[in-house]
Amino acid sequence: MAIFLTGQSRVMIQGITGSEGRRHGARMLAAGTTVVGGTNPRKAGQTIELNDRQVPVFGTVADTMAATGADVSVVFVPASGTKGAVIEAIEARIPLCIVITEGVPVHDTAEFWARASADGNQTRIVGPNCPGVASPGKSNAGIIPADITTEGRIGLVSKSGTLTYQMMYELGDIGFSTAVGIGGDPVIGTTHIDCLQAFQEDPETDAIVMIGEIGGDAEERAGAFIEQYVTKPVVGYVAGFTAPEGKTMGHAGAIISGSSGTAQAKKEALENAGVRVGKTPSETAALVREVMRSR
Amino acid sequence: MDLFEYEAKELFAEYGVPVQAGQVAHTAEEARVIAARYAAQGHPLVVVKAQVKTGGRGKAGGVKLAEGPDEAYAKASQILGMDIKGHTVHTVLIAQASDIAAEYYLSFLLDRANRTFLSICSVQGGMEIEEVAHTSPEAVARIPVSPLTGVDHAKAAEIIAAGRIPAEAAEGAALLAERLWAMFTDEDATLAEINPMVLTKDGEVLAVDGKVTLDDNAAFRQEHARFNDLSSTDPIEARAKEKHLNYVKLEGEVGIIGNGAGLVMSTLDVVAYAGQQFGGIKPANFLDIGGGASAEVMANGLEIVLSDPSVRCVLVNVFGGITSCDAVANGIVSAVAMLESRGEHVDRPVVVRLDGNNAAEGRRILSDAAIPVVEQVGTMDGAARRAAELAAKGA
Numbered sequence: 001m002a003i004f005l006t007g008q009s010r011v012m013i014q015g016i017t018g019s020e021g022r023r024h025g026a027r028m029l030a031a032g033t034t035v036v037g038g039t040n041p042r043k044a045g046q047t048i049e050l051n052d053r054q055v056p057v058f059g060t061v062a063d064t065m066a067a068t069g070a071d072v073s074v075v076f077v078p079a080s081g082t083k084g085a086v087i088e089a090i091e092a093r094i095p096l097c098i099v100i101t102e103g104v105p106v107h108d109t110a111e112f113w114a115r116a117s118a119d120g121n122q123t124r125i126v127g128p129n130c131p132g133v134a135s136p137g138k139s140n141a142g143i144i145p146a147d148i149t150t151e152g153r154i155g156l157v158s159k160s161g162t163l164t165y166q167m168m169y170e171l172g173d174i175g176f177s178t179a180v181g182i183g184g185d186p187v188i189g190t191t192h193i194d195c196l197q198a199f200q201e202d203p204e205t206d207a208i209v210m211i212g213e214i215g216g217d218a219e220e221r222a223g224a225f226i227e228q229y230v231t232k233p234v235v236g237y238v239a240g241f242t243a244p245e246g247k248t249m250g251h252a253g254a255i256i257s258g259s260s261g262t263a264q265a266k267k268e269a270l271e272n273a274g275v276r277v278g279k280t281p282s283e284t285a286a287l288v289r290e291v292m293r294s295r
Numbered sequence: 296m297d298l299f300e301y302e303a304k305e306l307f308a309e310y311g312v313p314v315q316a317g318q319v320a321h322t323a324e325e326a327r328v329i330a331a332r333y334a335a336q337g338h339p340l341v342v343v344k345a346q347v348k349t350g351g352r353g354k355a356g357g358v359k360l361a362e363g364p365d366e367a368y369a370k371a372s373q374i375l376g377m378d379i380k381g382h383t384v385h386t387v388l389i390a391q392a393s394d395i396a397a398e399y400y401l402s403f404l405l406d407r408a409n410r411t412f413l414s415i416c417s418v419q420g421g422m423e424i425e426e427v428a429h430t431s432p433e434a435v436a437r438i439p440v441s442p443l444t445g446v447d448h449a450k451a452a453e454i455i456a457a458g459r460i461p462a463e464a465a466e467g468a469a470l471l472a473e474r475l476w477a478m479f480t481d482e483d484a485t486l487a488e489i490n491p492m493v494l495t496k497d498g499e500v501l502a503v504d505g506k507v508t509l510d511d512n513a514a515f516r517q518e519h520a521r522f523n524d525l526s527s528t529d530p531i532e533a534r535a536k537e538k539h540l541n542y543v544k545l546e547g548e549v550g551i552i553g554n555g556a557g558l559v560m561s562t563l564d565v566v567a568y569a570g571q572q573f574g575g576i577k578p579a580n581f582l583d584i585g586g587g588a589s590a591e592v593m594a595n596g597l598e599i600v601l602s603d604p605s606v607r608c609v610l611v612n613v614f615g616g617i618t619s620c621d622a623v624a625n626g627i628v629s630a631v632a633m634l635e636s637r638g639e640h641v642d643r644p645v646v647v648r649l650d651g652n653n654a655a656e657g658r659r660i661l662s663d664a665a666i667p668v669v670e671q672v673g674t675m676d677g678a679a680r681r682a683a684e685l686a687a688k689g690a
Contacts, residue, residue: 027617079512079515080515080516103512103515104512105483105510105512105513105516106405106483106485106510106512107442107480107483107510107513110405110410110411110412110442111442111443113410113411113442114410114411114441114442114443115443117410118443131616143616143617144616145616145617145651145652147652148616148651148652158557159557160555160556160557160558160560160561161555161557161616162553162554162555162556162557162558162614162616163555163557163558163561164557165614165616165651166558166561166614166650166651166675169614169650169651184556184557186405186407186485187405187407187410188410211557213556213557213560214560216407216408217407217408218407218408221408237561239557239558239560239561239564240560240561240563240564241563241564241567242545242563242564242566242567242577242578243560243563243581263564279564279568280561280564280565280568280675280676281561281565281675282674282675282676
């Protein structure tokens with residue numbers, strides 16, 4: 001099954017003619033992803049060559065969907081154009097929109113998230129500032145390297161890109177059903193909780209690895225969710241124990257967060273929910289091995 | 296980016312949020328001149344306020360009332376140079392004192408957890424707002440604000456009413472809220488806080504203190520460079536910023552270079568754990584060279600990290616994802632050569648851990664280069680331990 005992204009997914013790229021869009025479009029194709037097309041309003045009607053394949057370029061997301069049956073969009077457009085691109089995808093009601101672009105102003109993210117919510121979240125948004133979603137052996141949408149891991153039965157959700165790669169590599173012999181890089185921005189579309197729920201329901205996932213970072217209270221909320229709803233084993237890792245305290249200014253931040261957002265607080269919240277938390281990435285990988293062996 | 300109070304008030308004023316007249320002084324003499332001018336205008340009473348980017352200034356003695364130029368001079372002399380929670384006071388704001396009838400609280404901020412904006416408003420403003428929020432949460436109203444509809448006059452009135460701001464201040468406060476929201480959105484702020492928002496005895500509502508945080512990601516469409524503050528930035532951080540490196544100075548002995556914020560943060564943790572066995576060795580910095588890691592970026596990164604005299608050993612921890620490790624290894628080799636050619640001899644040990652995409656080729660390139668200071672270790676934990684050990688030896 002995998003979550004969000006399967007072997008049947010038909011992937012399009014917003015910003016397919018840009019250097020990132022072309023480069024990663026070619027990589028995705030090489031990884032076996034069904035890349036059906038992409039957009040550039042100024043190059044509609046043309047094709048672009050990716051790995052010796054001619055891929056059609058359309059003017060809009062809606063046109064691409066109509067012509068190709070695309071149901072996943074990967075956004076590579078620069079930060080200044082990201083809000084417009086994502087809103088276009090939402091209006092076209094594409095089921096999944098993965099926003100790779102980094103440096104998106106948070107007012108823009110809050111706005112496109114509000115648009116998606118107002119539409120009943122017909123479009124699932126992943127990111128921004130994320131490495132994408134990879135279901136090894138099936139499909140790869142984003143910039144996660146396809147060749148560092150194999151297909152298997154671990155589900156992974158992570159705020160951090162390189163820690164995702166590190167973990168997939170370390171556990172490459174066991175393999176992954178799906179890895180979702182949700183991104184570390186203050187506002188993101190798909191959360192740890194969304195992924196935990198999807199992995200819990202996925203018959204092809206046996207255990208879940210959750211990687212967090214300092215800031216916000218997403219991990220604390222995930223802990224509460226796990227306690228209530230997740231019966232599959234969860235192994236956690238949190239980065240940033242020695243990071244300096246964030247320059248949170250003003251009283252407003254402290255009032256709203258209610259939690260300090262430190263790595264220690266997150267680790268404790270996860271452990272209280274029965275999650276085994278590794279002290280280092282390699283210790284975390286060892287815990288996952290133990291969990292998978294005891295099944 | 297956090298702003299100083301006086302910068303926040305500059306932005307407020309641009310959007311028509313009423314503030315007291317005030318001006319910044321860098322010396323006590325400047326404070327005297329400003330106070331003298333205000334006195335001549337019929338406002339002898341001024342407040343001398345330390346400009347530091349931290350809370351608790353009042354309690355630390357960084358805010359003082361002064362009557363007339365001489366007292367302003369004396370109070371400014373006391374406050375300038377003061378240390379408030381590790382922040383040295385370089386400037387003071389000389390503000391005309393207001394005749395305060397009541398103090399309220401108003402802010403707009405990003406609500407991460409709910410992925411929207413939030414307004415917080417309370418009739419009980421002032422220094423104890425956190426305490427109020429804790430002991431009587433019902434006195435602190437939190438009103439969600441949708442990015443799609445924002446704050447018009449009706450929404451502003453709703454916020455002010457929810458905060459139980461009394462009738463005599465309600466209209467002024469609502470107008471202020473509407474304008475503060477305009478500033479919050481137009482300037483890409485993630486926090487705009489007024490505490491206290493004051494009702495004067497003349498019935499005016501104004502911002503007496505303000506805190507603003509701006510979103511650095513919006514720099515491409517904002518003119519916020521004018522708020523860059525190099526004076527209170529660490530000098531190595533300032534140089535790193537010039538080279539577009541994502542560097543944060545820490546107190547420790549092991550210089551850290553890695554790719555990806557999460558992996559670098561994780562590397563800091565692993566070095567700190569390993570360092571416990573070597574007398575408390577700690578990471579000296581955070582440096583994320585990002586995905587590309589060209590030779591030049593690596594050279595600049597090494598140069599910045601080595602320019603910190605407390606660094607006794609460098610740990611390069613790279614996981615090759617998209618970038619393959621042979622490119623990273625070539626980057627390290629040319630970085631060392633580039634530094635040597637610039638006359639900067641690399642004399643401290645550099646522990647390198649390469650893993651992931653094309654790691655074997657990367658390791659071979661480093662072995663063949665046989666750079667005396669470069670030592671390879673196969674695992675992240677092992678590399679951290681070795682770096683901590685070398686840093687302890689280098690003491």
